[in-house]
Amino acid sequence: SQQGEEDPQALSIQEGENATMNCSYKTSINNLQWYRQNSGRGLVHLILIRSNEREKHSGRLRVTLDTSKKSSSLLITASRAADTASYFCATAYSGNTGKLIFGQGTTLQVKP
């Protein structure tokens, strides 16, 4: 399978705590993207990190990319109950047709 792996599969934390999710992939990429999905809805793009970047920030989100280890992490700081959702990493592989390969996802529950 081309799908990447994410861990943990599920994460439950208290409001105000930080949440860290990890993603691994298999081949060379152009970029790696993180998306959020609320239950029964489509995906919302959170952040894109290019293969030549190592870290990127957007508000309470921090993404790192280690191409030598073929891995990425998403950190959500000071979590809120509204952050409860599933989070997916997706990779755009080098030389492909613009399509994305999604990881298995992490389900995050933030308790108020």
Add this chain to the structure above:
Amino acid sequence: GAVVSQHPSRVICKSGTSVKIECRSLDFQATTMFWYRQFPKQSLMLMATSNEGSKATYEQGVEKDKFLINHASLTLSTLTVTSAHPEDSSFYICSAKSTGTVYSNQPQHFGDGTRLSIL
């Protein structure tokens, strides 16, 4: 921001029925759209890449005669599940990228999905 509209959001129909799902880019043109399938508590699996004015490119294992894709204009792609059976029940999601950005470092814009239930 870029908006993708997917319709209908929910379909319940009898086995043997064909179901058409529409994916529209509302404020941008999309030469390429993507169709995904998602089972409960699982990730998105790419089914096919829809190309305006040409045949869709299907992923390995996806039956092209079962899942008909038509990309008739720069803002509309349709997925028709032909002679649907209970095993076709799933959540189908489309996405699109602006024309000219397909191969670039730009995100895809997703519709809200269609939940298909075949009785």
